[in-house]
Amino acid sequence: MKAFLTAFRLSLPVLGAYWFLGITYGLLAANMGYSICVPVSMALLVYSGSVEFIGLTLLLSTFHPLATFVMAFMVGARHLFYGITMLDRYRGAGWKKPFLIFWMSDETFAVNFANEGKMRQSGNVFVGYLWVSALNYFYWVTGSIIGYLLGRSLGERLLSHLEGLDFVVTAMFVAIFMDDYVRHGDTHLYSWLGIIVAAICLYLFGPQQFIIPSMFCILAALFINYRKATP
Incomplete structure (x- = not known):
């Protein structure tokens, strides 16, 4: 329980960012005419916000598998560096490691990398990492579902008020950077x-x-x- 509460407190900035962006993603999918299965499936299986936004457009155009792969790889290539950085941190995680790898995102990496000490103080460091990763994944998926449902009910009337919302992620990274810089x-x-x-x-x-x-x-x-x- 202590590990969960620590992870929840650390993930709260991500909650705000992921719900806002996830809602925007769901709204966009709804307004493009997709069924709820498409955005939710991509949120669950792809779990890469940038690729998912691009994917909504690619699915409506002529499908080019190689070009799609190259684009997705280039957009997500930064995760290679996240993985290299976390090699030592995740060593010995056991059955948790596949989930930690799959649930790695920009924000999850930032929170887990910057708060190893707090994770250890909460008990089991790997449990702390896992809870942060799982909570962030949950925020993104639920945000996508909420956005889609809102998009179906309110449509463009709500979407028009969300322009520029992606700046939330930039602001969140600035806050994480300043916290790490000060501490x-x-x-x-x-x-x-x-x-x-x-x-x-x-x-x-x-x-x-x-x-x-x-x-x-x-x-x-x-x-x-x-x-x-x-x-």
């Missing part, structure tokens, strides 16, 4: 590294292509620093 004084160098590298890659590659180059550069810099620090 962990020894990691300020890495925080500034992320900001500077991302800004440079944004300038060089543009807003649509900068995420993967940024992650490669940050990973390379951290690896070089690790090699220097390791005798």
Whole structure:
């Protein structure tokens, strides 16, 4: 119970973001004429918000399997870096590991990575990780269902008031970053590294292509620093 309560408190910012975005996703699916099976199935099985939004459009166009795969891979490629980062954290998780891997998302990674100490204090660190992952998954799926039902009943009258709602996720990441920056004084160098590298890659590659180059550069810099620090 303590692990659940800790995970629930830590996941509350994600609840707000996922319900808002999930509702938007469900509204969009309803207004595009899909049955409830489509958005809910994608929420349950794909569980990648960006890919799901793209998928709604792709399903209404000519289907190109290879192009769809490449697009989905590029959009979700950042999860490769999340997995590499969490290798040590999830080692020894046992039967929980497949769920931790499948339920990994941007926000779940941010919460689990930044709060290992609180997870350990709650009892079993893997149980804490699992509860955060499961709760975030639940928020997204239920948000999608709520959005679809609202879209069927209210339609464009409600959708017109939700423009720009995706900024909720940006605001949430800023809050998580500032919390980590304040609480962990020894990691300020890495925080500034992320900001500077991302800004440079944004300038060089543009807003649509900068995420993967940024992650490669940050990973390379951290690896070089690790090699220097390791005798």
